[in-house]
Amino acid sequence: MKIKVKKGSLAEYETGAAVVTHFEDETVLEGAASSLDERSGGLIADIIRLGDFTGRTNQIAVIYTRNDFPVKRIVMAGMGKRADFTLERLRGAYARAAQQIRTLKIGEFSSALHFRGVDLPLERMAEGVVEGVLLGLYRFLPFKTVDLEQNHKITGFTLLEADDAAFKAIRSGAKTAEIIADAVSFARDMVSTPSNQMTPTDLAKEARKSTRGKNIRCTVLDAEQMKAAGMNALLGVARGSHEPPKMILLEYNGGKKSSPAIALVGKAITFDSGGISIKPSEKMDQMKTDMAGGAAVIAAVRAAAELGLPLNLVGIVPATENLPGGNAFKPGDILTSLSGRTIEIVTTDAEGRLILADALTYAARYKPAAIIDLATLTGACIVALGDHVIGMMGRDDKLKQEIREAAEFTEENVWELPLWEEYHELVKGDAADYKNAAGRAGGAITAGAFLSKFTGDTPWVHLDIAGPAWIAKDKPYIPKGASGVGVRLLVQFLRNGCLTRKK
Ligand code: BES
Ligand code: MN
Ligand code: ZN
Numbered sequence: 001m002k003i004k005v006k007k008g009s010l011a012e013y014e015t016g017a018a019v020v021t022h023f024e025d026e027t028v029l030e031g032a033a034s035s036l037d038e039r040s041g042g043l044i045a046d047i048i049r050l051g052d053f054t055g056r057t058n059q060i061a062v063i064y065t066r067n068d069f070p071v072k073r074i075v076m077a078g079m080g081k082r083a084d085f086t087l088e089r090l091r092g093a094y095a096r097a098a099q100q101i102r103t104l105k106i107g108e109f110s111s112a113l114h115f116r117g118v119d120l121p122l123e124r125m126a127e128g129v130v131e132g133v134l135l136g137l138y139r140f141l142p143f144k145t146v147d148l149e150q151n152h153k154i155t156g157f158t159l160l161e162a163d164d165a166a167f168k169a170i171r172s173g174a175k176t177a178e179i180i181a182d183a184v185s186f187a188r189d190m191v192s193t194p195s196n197q198m199t200p201t202d203l204a205k206e207a208r209k210s211t212r213g214k215n216i217r218c219t220v221l222d223a224e225q226m227k228a229a230g231m232n233a234l235l236g237v238a239r240g241s242h243e244p245p246k247m248i249l250l251e252y253n254g255g256k257k258s259s260p261a262i263a264l265v266g267k268a269i270t271f272d273s274g275g276i277s278i279k280p281s282e283k284m285d286q287m288k289t290d291m292a293g294g295a296a297v298i299a300a301v302r303a304a305a306e307l308g309l310p311l312n313l314v315g316i317v318p319a320t321e322n323l324p325g326g327n328a329f330k331p332g333d334i335l336t337s338l339s340g341r342t343i344e345i346v347t348t349d350a351e352g353r354l355i356l357a358d359a360l361t362y363a364a365r366y367k368p369a370a371i372i373d374l375a376t377l378t379g380a381c382i383v384a385l386g387d388h389v390i391g392m393m394g395r396d397d398k399l400k401q402e403i404r405e406a407a408e409f410t411e412e413n414v415w416e417l418p419l420w421e422e423y424h425e426l427v428k429g430d431a432a433d434y435k436n437a438a439g440r441a442g443g444a445i446t447a448g449a450f451l452s453k454f455t456g457d458t459p460w461v462h463l464d465i466a467g468p469a470w471i472a473k474d475k476p477y478i479p480k481g482a483s484g485v486g487v488r489l490l491v492q493f494l495r496n497g498c499l500t501r502k503k
Contacts, residue, residue, distance in 0.1 A: 001137070003130055003178050004158040005171040010071070010112040011035040013160050017062075017073040017104075019097045019111035020044070021090070023082040024055040031114025032160075036074055040065050044074060055079060058092065058476065060100045075101060075109070085118045088411045090128040092476030095136025101154060102137060108156035113170060122166055126159065126173030127180075133157050134181035135484075136477040140192040176307065180491055183303035184484035186210065190295040191469065191482035195271035195288045200246040200319035203268055203291060203298075207248045207317065210302045215254065221247035231358040233337040234318050237351045240275050240328025241321035247359070248294070250301045250315035254308060261312035263368040263458075264301065264490060265359045267352045267375035268294025268319035275348030276324045277331060289482060290352070292469035293374035294319060296486035303491045311494060316363050318355040322348070334432045338362060339454055342432035350437040352377045353450045360454040370399050371460040372493070373451065374486045380443025381417075381464040388468050390414045390485065393448035396459035403461055406493035412468070412485055423449040463489075 010018050010032040020033045029037050029044060037044040043063050047053045053061040059078030065071055077093040079085065094111070101109050113125050141151055159174060161167040190198060190206055198206075204220045211218045223244050226235055231247065238245035248268075251261075268291035273279060279287070294317040301315040329335070333345045338358040345354075352375050363371045381391040390407070392414050394400050400416060407414040426438035427450045434453055438446040448462050468485040471478055478484075 001134070001154055002156040003134075003174055004156060005167065005174050006158055006160055007162060007167055008160045009035060009162055010110060010114070010160045011039045012070060013110055013158070014070040015072065015108065015110040015158070016106040017075045017101050017109040018071045019075045019077055019094065019109060021077045021079045021093050021115065022053070022055040023079050023115070026055065026082065031116070032112040033114060036071060040069055040074070044076070047076065053078070057089065058096050060096055062100065062104070073106070082118070087120060087124065087128045087409070090125060091132035091135075094129045094132030095477035098133045098136050098154070098157070102152055105152045106154065108154060108158070110158040110160060112160045121169065123169040123173035126170040127177040129159065130174045130177035131181050132477050134178065135184060136479070138185050138188060138479055140189065140481060179303050179306045180488060183299040183491065184487045186302070187292070187295040187299035187484040187487045188482040190298070191289050191292045191484070195321065198270055198288070198291070199243045200268070200270055200321070201244065203270060203294065203317070203319050204246040204248050207250060207298045210298060211250065214302065214305045215252060216301060216305050217251040219249040221249070229338060230336070231338045231362075233335045233343060233354040234320065234358040236329040236333065236335040237275070237322055237354050238320040240325040241323040242325065243270070243321050245318070245320035248298070248315070248317040248319060250298065252301055252305045252313040254305065254313070255311040259312055260369040261314045261366055262494065263314045263316060263363040263366055263371040264297045265316045265356065265363050265371060265373040266294035266297030267291070267356055267373070267377065268317050269322050269352060269355070270319060272322045272349070272351065273324060275322045275351060276328050277347040277349040278324055279349060286470060289470045290376050291319065292376050292465060292482065293486065296374050296465070296484070296490065299484070299487045300490035303487065304494050307491070307495070309494050313494070314363070314366055314368065316359050318359040320355060322351045337454070341434060341453065342429070344429040344432035344435040346435050346437040350447070353436055353447050356451055357454045360451060364456040364458050368458060370396070371455055371458050372403070372463065372490065373460070374463045374465055376466040376469050377464045378444045378447045378466055380440065380447070382467040384417065384444055385415055386467060387471065388413055390468060391444050391464035392416045392461060393419050393445065393464070394461035395419060395452065396461065399459045399461050402493060402496065403463070403489070406489050406496055410488040410492050412489045414463070417445050417448065419445065419449055419452060427453070
């Protein structure tokens with residue numbers, strides 16, 4: 001779908017549908033709403049006066065115009081009360097409007113950022129609008145071969161603006177949002193693709209493809225190279241599968257040579273059966289999503305490069321299946337990780353922290369300014385915080401604060417869990433240095449405590465995305481399924497100027 005920003009006025013623009021947002025219970029129309037109302041002989045005022053449309057959150061009304069009016073339909077999108085305005089409301093309103101327009105099989109539509117006087121720069125608002133439209137319209141269709149007539153595709157969305165300065169701000173915001181929304185959709189696609197089509201090899205190919213023509217260097221380590229390096233925790237997990245593991249490395253150098261990189265690490269278990277400690281079969285199909293952290297990292301690095309962010313970035317994505325083949329690692333086994341520390345396997349289903357142990361050790365060797373890891377790491381995180389929340393752990397207050405600020409902007413809910421000393425006691429091993437599981441109590445946190453052992457003294461934050469990586473019920477701009485969680489968060493964090501961080 002093509003996103004355009006044009007000089008002009010919405011009421012004069014030939015379009016299948018013009019989206020007009022409206023705050024709840026307001027009767028005075030402003031901006032584009034007012035000129036559309038005037039030109040259409042009061043159609044908007046009518047529907048508001050009759051009470052059919054009040055502007056409550058997520059409310060949509062379609063008004064049909066007549067004669068030679070260039071706007072064929074006016075789509076009213078409820079924004080809720082003006083006093084409660086947030087960017088999230090705006091994203092949601094445009095997502096709902098776009099979905100309604102798709103249902104009506106309209107070819108293209110348009111809108112204008114016509115209200116002023118809310119406390120947000122126009123550029124941010126344009127970002128919110130375009131994100132809402134693109135993310136709200138996302139669907140995963142590559143495997144559909146029947147009922148294709150239901151898969152109507154909207155071809156274009158145009159934002160109209162007459163004022164010069166406003167036009168520039170909107171154009172810039174729209175471009176940024178397009179890059180970010182494309183990255184989120186890319187992550188959603190990778191996560192939704194089933195494990196027979198998204199093996200570690202496929203994921204590495206996607207990563208390589210995503211760097212094409214961009215200022216990103218992609219290196220993929222194979223099992224032999226991992227073996228030579230000593231990544232025996234990762235290799236241990238990979239042993240139960242015939243699919244070869246891959247360690248995907250992405251380097252983007254947009255900053256000064258001398259400035260330390262930010263390292264993003266993402267868990268990519270392309271299918272988690274649990275291994276020998278096999279999972280119950282119910283819902284096991286969902287474990288194709290166990291590479292959502294890795295997908296988010298690959299997508300975020302691509303977006304950072306496309307945005308030309310002035311920073312250095314390294315993406316590290318350990319990828320393997322976790323299967324119970326004849327050669328699989330077993331409970332009781334001891335693995336020697338890349339760090340040299342030994343790990344006793346309590347359960348082969350706690351595999352994410354094993355591949356991350358090696359990936360984090362590898363990340364620390366870059367001497368980065370910060371390491372952020374994303375992983376669908378524990379069911380316990382879902383038990384603790386619910387389906388919609390990212391569990392955050394780490395020991396660097398400044399970094400955690402920066403993540404919180406980015407998350408507030410993108411409305412990806414992040415909540416911190418503690419990493420007190422007692423938890424660290426629980427991951428000490430009996431025969432080995434550490435053990436990979438410590439019982440049900442505080443399961444998300446003991447996983448975090450385990451990871452911390454492999455980060456050296458680099459500022460580090462762990463984000464457990466097990467809950468929000470896959471959502472069971474539609475949200476306004478997150479259709480049910482793979483959410484792409486973490487992509488917007490990471491990009492926002494990078495944009496917010498962690499770039500100036502000094503070690
Ligand atoms: N990939 C799972 C965690 C998970 C569960 C993600 C549900 C998304 C939805 C992870 O590898 C796992 O199996 N964790 C175990 C750890 C336990 C055995 C210590 C868990 O959470 O049960
Ligand atoms: Mn597991
Ligand atoms: Zn897993």
